[in-house]
Amino acid sequence: xQHRPRRATDMPSVFISYRRDDSAGFAGRLTDALEQRLGAxxxxxxxxxxxxxxxxxxxxxxxxxxxxxxLVVIGPHWIGAIDAGGPRLEQAGDYVRREVxxxxxxxxxxxxxxxxxxxxxxAAALPxxxxxxxxxxxxxxxxxxxxxxxxxxxxxxxxxxxAAARPARSRRGLIVMAAVLVLALAGGARWWxxxxxxxxxxxxxxxxxxxxxxxxxxxxxxVREHYIFTVDNGRISGSASFLGxxxxxxxxxxxxxxxxxxxxxQTVSGDEPARELVQRYELWRDGEIVRVRLQIQxxxxxxxxxxxxxxxx
Numbered sequence: 001x002q003h004r005p006r007r008a009t010d011m012p013s014v015f016i017s018y019r020r021d022d023s024a025g026f027a028g029r030l031t032d033a034l035e036q037r038l039g040a041x042x043x044x045x046x047x048x049x050x051x052x053x054x055x056x057x058x059x060x061x062x063x064x065x066x067x068x069x070x071l072v073v074i075g076p077h078w079i080g081a082i083d084a085g086g087p088r089l090e091q092a093g094d095y096v097r098r099e100v101x102x103x104x105x106x107x108x109x110x111x112x113x114x115x116x117x118x119x120x121x122x123a124a125a126l127p128x129x130x131x132x133x134x135x136x137x138x139x140x141x142x143x144x145x146x147x148x149x150x151x152x153x154x155x156x157x158x159x160x161x162x163a164a165a166r167p168a169r170s171r172r173g174l175i176v177m178a179a180v181l182v183l184a185l186a187g188g189a190r191w192w193x194x195x196x197x198x199x200x201x202x203x204x205x206x207x208x209x210x211x212x213x214x215x216x217x218x219x220x221x222x223v224r225e226h227y228i229f230t231v232d233n234g235r236i237s238g239s240a241s242f243l244g245x246x247x248x249x250x251x252x253x254x255x256x257x258x259x260x261x262x263x264x265x266q267t268v269s270g271d272e273p274a275r276e277l278v279q280r281y282e283l284w285r286d287g288e289i290v291r292v293r294l295q296i297q298x299x300x301x302x303x304x305x306x307x308x309x310x311x312x313x
Contacts, residue, residue: 012044013161015067017099019088023075026115026141030073033150038161060099069160070103071153072133073141075116079125089127097130104132109160111245112138113153137245138266152264155239155248159226206285207259213292213310217243218303227310229259236261242279258284275299283310 014034018027031045044063064070078096081088088094103110112120112133123134139156141149211227226246228238236252240263252261263279278297283290288311295305 012063012066013038013042013068014157015044015064015070015099015103016073017070017096017103018045018073019075019078019081019096022077022081023073023115026075027073030071030113030141030150034154034157037154060095061102064099064102064106067108069109069111069157070099070106071111071113072100072103073113073115074118074121074138076118078118079121089130097127100133101129104130110136111153111156112136114138114140115142117142137243140266151248156245158228158239159241159246207283207290210313211290211310212313213308215294215308218306225310226313239263240279240281247279258282288312 016027016031027045031043034043044067079089085091089097114120120138121134123131126134139153208229213225214222215225216222223244225241227240230238238249239246240249242263242265247263247265249261250263260282265277280295280297281292283292290310291307292310293305293307296303
């Protein structure tokens with residue numbers, strides 16, 4: 001890959017941490033894909049962004065301070081890498097270890113990205129200073145489902161990145177949403193038809209925009225969740241966070257005064273393979289609030305649905 005020195009005016013939004021002999025190919029492909037969506041200079045990756053002769057450690061620490069989110073790319077050999085000094089993660093000077101330690105200490109969003117079929121490392125297999133990484137919800141990125149996996153990662157990042165660095169298609173969606181609301185408020189005589197299950201009545205516009213909710217999950221956990229609903233190219237789109245991570249809407253449709261959609265996530269327990277969860281949502285406007293019903297699917301099993309309310313932001 002051709003070296004692209006970073007301009008002094010560039011401000012990276014995302015830091016990609018990876019081990020070169022483990023996942024350099026995936027990290028490079030991910031960098032290119034994200035910069036196509038977020039803009040040139042939006043992603044920090046050491047191969048491209050550390051000039052010859054620069055203090056490697058100082059540049060990494062400075063970049064971690066300036067970004068909004070950190071992606072830790074974990075491949076099959078990430079945790080078992082060894083050099084002459086022994087296991088690399090056990091060495092305080094290992095740069096991957098240092099990157100993860102600084103990222104976790106910063107309080108910024110840290111997303112493990114599993115590539116090459118790698119499982120999420122168990123907390124017990126990590127140094128004590130890195131064990132909080134095992135509690136972060138991981139996303140999988142693979143060749144077979146690259147586009148869909150990248151869309152989920154993109155949706156997760158959207159909650160934390162500044163508006164200027166968000167994908168262009170999200171900005172287009174907001175422009176369309178604004179036009180829709182203007183027509184509704186102006187008492188437009190005809191609401192244009194939107195295809196494939198998108199809203200085609202003025203009341204549907206009442207759920208567009210940004211909402212947040214304090215969600216009390218059934219397993220004694222409370223999380224502030226955020227929801228963004230837009231119309232993009234005639235379809236409902238946006239994101240809904242689950243356990244604090246924004247996820248892309250799937251199969252969104254407006255029917256009989258209610259918006260229904262689903263999102264996907266993964267759960268990892270110890271050394272077991274990651275399992276996919278599907279979150280099925282149904283929401284409807286009730287005065288100044290939105291009522292939300294959520295049911296979680298775990299394989300073939302369905303949890304009991306529960307409800308909460310969301311307020312406009």
